[in-house]
Amino acid sequence: MPGDGYVREIPYTFGVQREMAPAQLALALLLAGFRPPALAGVRYAELGFGQGFNLALLAAANPTGRFCGNDILPAHLGFVRDLAARAALSNLSVSGTGFAGFADEVAGPFDLVALHGVWSWVGNRERQEVCGFLARHLDPAGAAYVSHNVLPGWAEALPLRTLLKAHVDRGTGPLAGRIRAALDFAHALADLPGSHLHASAAARERLAALARQPVAYLAHEYFNEAWTPRYVTDTLAELAIAGLALAGPAQGAEWLERRHLSPAHQALLAGAADAGHGELLYDFATNRPFRRDLFIPAGARPLDPAERDHLLDRVPFARLALPRRVPSRGTLPRGEVPLDRERCVGLMEALAAGPACAADLAAPGDTAPTRDSLLALAALGFVAPALPPGARGTAGDVAAFNDAVLDRAAVDDALGELASPVIGAGLALDRDERLFLRAHRQGRDPLAEARAALGRPPDLEDRLHRFGRERWPVLAPLLGLAA
Numbered sequence: 475m476p477g478d479g480y481v482r483e484i485p486y487t488f489g490v491q492r493e494m495a496p497a498q499l500a501l502a503l504l505l506a507g508f509r510p511p512a513l514a515g516v517r518y519a520e521l522g523f524g525q526g527f528n529l530a531l532l533a534a535a536n537p538t539g540r541f542c543g544n545d546i547l548p549a550h551l552g553f554v555r556d557l558a559a560r561a562a563l564s565n566l567s568v569s570g571t572g573f574a575g576f577a578d579e580v581a582g583p584f585d586l587v588a589l590h591g592v593w594s595w596v597g598n599r600e601r602q603e604v605c606g607f608l609a610r611h612l613d614p615a616g617a618a619y620v621s622h623n624v625l626p627g628w629a630e631a632l633p634l635r636t637l638l639k640a641h642v643d644r645g646t647g648p649l650a651g652r653i654r655a656a657l658d659f660a661h662a663l664a665d666l667p668g669s670h671l672h673a674s675a676a677a678r679e680r681l682a683a684l685a686r687q688p689v690a691y692l693a694h695e696y697f698n699e700a701w702t703p704r705y706v707t708d709t710l711a712e713l714a715i716a717g718l719a720l721a722g723p724a725q726g727a728e729w730l731e732r733r734h735l736s737p738a739h740q741a742l743l744a745g746a747a748d749a750g751h752g753e754l755l756y757d758f759a760t761n762r763p764f765r766r767d768l769f770i771p772a773g774a775r776p777l778d779p780a781e782r783d784h785l786l787d788r789v790p791f792a793r794l795a796l797p798r799r800v801p802s803r804g805t806l807p808r809g810e811v812p813l814d815r816e817r818c819v820g821l822m823e824a825l826a827a828g829p830a831c832a833a834d835l836a837a838p839g840d841t842a843p844t845r846d847s848l849l850a851l852a853a854l855g856f857v858a859p860a861l862p863p864g865a866r867g868t869a870g871d872v873a874a875f876n877d878a879v880l881d882r883a884a885v886d887d888a889l890g891e892l893a894s895p896v897i898g899a900g901l902a903l904d905r906d907e908r909l910f911l912r913a914h915r916q917g918r919d920p921l922a923e924a925r926a927a928l929g930r931p932p933d934l935e936d937r938l939h940r941f942g943r944e945r946w947p948v949l950a951p952l953l954g955l956a957a
């Protein structure tokens with residue numbers, strides 16, 4: 475049966491991964507030196523979409539595209555179908571079959587295929603089915619996004635997972651209770667002098683992080699039969715059999731990090747014998763536990779650098795924050811990078827007029843510094859690649875989807891992002907911000923509405939003022955509305 479050994483008792487969480495948006499993937503491909511697919515009419519498939527919130531959001535935010543995906547949990551299918559109906563998404567289709575069945579059902583090819591939190595969380599057979607899907611349905615000019623857990627970053631915490639899983643497998647009663655009991659047991663063991671967990675600072679750190687996560691996340695992250703962090707070289711070899719080669723990182727932050735490596739890191743990586751070895755060394759050098767990678771059909775021709783820069787200069791960017799928020803140094807997960815703040819602030823001010831590209835914003839013949847600043851701002855999340863005009867939707871295209879998200883805020887905090895037809899991606903809003911916006915759309919008092927859902931947090935009035943002053947001027951144009 476498809477998905478044997480996968481946790482079915484508890485549905486997953488409702489996360490949004492901004493790297494999976496078509497415009498973000500297109501930019502990452504370009505940064506890696508490959509021509510991205512056209513975003514107007516993009517054909518997109520997601521494998522193992524979880525609750526499908528991310529996929530439905532992308533369908534709403536990219537109305538010219540065609541989106542489809544699969545997941546085996548009936549509760550996930552039910553949620554996404556309901557959301558798609560509420561949001562009247564005619565460009566989204568979903569399936570409850572496994573990867574092999576889905577490959578037989580769908581009509582490819584796809585420009586973009588994405589799988590997040592799947593590769594390391596399913597067994598060998600399922601990974602082979604994913605490879606089969608990619609070999610059969612990825613367009614020769616397309617790209618695949620694959621996130622995966624890697625060694626050696628996970629090495630020190632592997633015994634913790636074995637311990638927790640053994641406890642859960644031997645327990646009785648509902649899974650949520652068994653997970654909590656396993657965490658309690660691990661905490662007791664960590665307090666025992668001389669025990670493995672007591673001795674391993676990395677494992678104790680990981681345990682403390684787990685205890686802060688919702689049980690729905692933990693169930694899917696750690697308690698499937700298969701959970702296999704691997705060396706990147708093993709994943710590269712497996713995907714090579716499917717005809718795929720690594721293009722580069724899917725995350726702008728990693729692209730920026732790699733541009734600013736310390737001399738010691740550079741010297742170490744310069745010793746790599748080949749590209750795969752370089753990736754392995756990078757994982758050892760950074761000790762990161764997780765990767766987000768972009769793959770392309772092996773043999774795809776890279777752009778020459780001048781062609782790549784020409785295309786980068788024509789990527790439109792939209793701003794996600796007010797210019798005064800730009801710092802003088804950019805913070806990345808593993809350190810800081812310098813920013814040309816004056817130039818960045820000037821660019822963010824110019825973007826108040828709407829999305830623009832380096833070629834629009836720079837003096838003729840001198841686009842490189844503008845391009846570099848825009849790309850750094852994008853990697854740091856101050857701007858996002860916008861859809862080209864032919865692919866862009868309107869406020870009307872996302873209205874029903876966004877209303878469904880805002881309505882959920884009256885009930886709980888599960889759905890945290892609205893769909894932007896300008897960037898074709900999600901916009902994260904805090905729950906109180908979603909409640910203010912919902913009240914505004916319905917012509918009601920925002921403070922009263924927020925209080926009805928949240929009680930009486932002391933700073934709610936301040937937060938409403940901040941929302942009007944700081945957030946709405948940025949959010950409104952991204953939602954296709956007047957500020």
Ligand SMILES: C[S@@+](CC[C@H](N)C(=O)[O-])C[C@H]1O[C@@H](n2cnc3c(N)ncnc32)[C@H](O)[C@@H]1O
Nearest residue numbers: 477480522523524545546547572573590591694
């Ligand atoms: C860790 S969750 C990640 C979900 C989603 N991609 C996300 O990031 O929110 C893995 C998902 O893969 C799905 N899955 C597992 N085995 C599958 C299979 N054989 N076919 C389709 N989906 C599968 C699960 O139901 C689950 O929703």
